Amino acid sequence: MGVMSEEARERLRKFISDAAEAPVQIKALHRLPGGAIQENWLLDLTVLEGGGRSGDYALVLRLDAKSSVAASHGRAQEYALLKTAHRTGITVPKPYLLATDAAILGGPFFIMNRIEGTAQGHKLVKRPPDDALAASLGRQLARIHAITPETPDAASLDFLALLDGSPALAAVALYRRYLDDLGQARPALEWGLRWLERNAPEAADIVLCHRDYRTGNYMVTEDGSLTGILDWEFAGWGEAEEDIAWFCAKCWRFGAVEREAGGIADRKPFYDAYEQESGRRIDAGRVAYWEVMAHVRWAVIACQQAARHVSGEQLSLELALTQHLVPELEWEVLNHTGGRGDA
Amino acid sequence: MRDRPTGAELANLVRRVRAGDPGVEVPDDRRYRELMLASAMAIAERQETTGDAPEQDERQALIRILGEERSLEDLNWALAAAIRNGDGDPGTLGHEAIREHLRLTGRERVRESNPKALAGDE
Known part of the structure; x- marks a missing residue:
């Protein structure tokens, strides 16, 4: 179990106390499992006397992990996305505080409400089919997509880059660049990217895409209630169908294909x-x-994650095995791009 | 071409984890960790069983397609560049050969990494 040094813990307590304008007592603070890109810490605290803020709080602190993935936002940007989502009525953990001062914990972090339930995909897919949960997730995604560059809510998201041309072709160019940066020859992914280039659809309406909207990134209680959409670090302007496809893609069904x-x-x-x-x-x-x-995107990300293990930057059993997901992702790409039949 | 970590490297990683090496991160959940260790060993065993034959076959196929005698890695770089350049597009001379090569090598790679993923495809 990860623990924070006493010094860091005291700096954190003081930061929260200053923000709450009241004495604060930290009752529990330890790292939660998972989180390859971010560290999530369980944080229980009491605000002792602070106007309307006094009371017990069950929270999560989200901090950059030692490694990141290209294209993921920093914590300040993710906090802005979470605040926008919360303000517009999307079911997310309530964001409380952002700290940009790296002197506190070594990097920016934010604190949000801790929500009930599990996000573990391999457990969720073992439950009986849940049409009501799927419908909830469909409605939530529609609310996310209701945010566009033209809506007033977008004013707080000015750090998101607007694309000039086709989002699909921009994605092809991006993933090619990632492959080049990785220094791995991957003919099957190149085949898929070439197919995606040749078959790119006309640009459609641009909306806020979550870009990691999938089983594993939302919390569900035992009774099937959706309690929150998580992990906003990849969000950006794009096409609605990108998120819908990511949610439905075979690679994110955790075996319940x-x-x-x-x-x-x-x-x-x-x-x-x-x-x-x-x-x-x-x-x-x-x-x-x-x-x-x-499938191409997940394969490229998997290669990026595994490269951290292979380079020795972060020796990890999980990262090492992530590379061995890539062949079946490539196989799926081939199956849908003429690699198994007509092109 | 096999990815890194290779099967042999995975087997070594499993040995380090079993020996309690603190330098390797492992999941906290014991059951999940054991599943991962078993999966890593299974990949290592399948690669050991098939030996070098898949990579030798892959190299010979690439030499036929590209017409050059080079290392397997260099041949894969050349194939990747050719595909990006459109030399494997439908209607090109290389299309069928490249498509068939990717299909064969792709299936072989899945057989080593997770043969269950081929269910219904063979």
Whole structure:
């Protein structure tokens, strides 16, 4: 179990106390499992006397891990995304505090409400099919996509880059650059990227994409209630179908491949709820395109993660095995791009 | 071409974890950790069983496709560049050969990493 030094813990206590304008007592602070890109720390504290703030708080502190993945936002940006999502009524943990002063814990961090439930994909897909949960997730995604560069909420997201041309072609260029940076020859992924380049759809309306909206990144209680959408560090402007495809892609069904909506249900309840909430039709052809992109993207990220192990930067059993997910991701790409039949 | 960590490297990693090496990060959850260790050993054993034959076959196939005698790594770099350049697009001379090569090597790689993923494909 990870622990924080006494000095860091005291700096943290003082920071929160200053923000709360009241004495604060930290009752529990330890690192939670998981989090390859960020460290999540359980934080229980009491604000002793502070106007309307006194009381006990069950929180999560989110801090940069020692390694990051290209394209992930820093904590200040993720905090802004979380605040925007919370303000617009999306189900997320309530954000409380952002610290940009690296002198406190060695890097920026933020503190948010701790929500109930589990996010573990391999456990969620073992539950009975859950159309209601899929519908909740469809509605939540529609609310995320209701945020566009033109909506007033976007003012706080001015750090997100706007694309000039096709988001699909921009993604192809980005993943090629990542492959080049990795220094690995990956003909199967190049095949997929070339297919994605040749078959890129016309640019569609631009919306806020979560970009990691999948089973494993939302919390669900034992009774199936959705308590929060997590992990906003990849969010950006893009096409709605990119998120829909990421959610439904075979690689994010945790083995429950027959349940095409994230391994928890059929696509229909997810799609129906999304369409009803958003008032727009999902383009199945675009979803199919972006599902190929999803497998390419996850394969590239997996290679990036495993490279941290291979280079010796972070020796990890989990990272080492991540590389061995890549062949089946490539196989899936080949299956959908003419690698097994007609092109 | 096999990815790193190779099967032999995975087997060595498993030995380090079993010996309690604190330099290797492992999941806290014991059951999950054991599943990972078993998975790593299974990959290592499959690679040991097949030996060098898949990589030798892959190299010979690439020499036929690209017409050059080079190392397997260099040949894969050349193939990746050719595909990016459009030399494997439908309608090109290389299309069928490259498609078939990727299919064969791809299936072999999945057989080593996670043969269950091929269920229904073979």
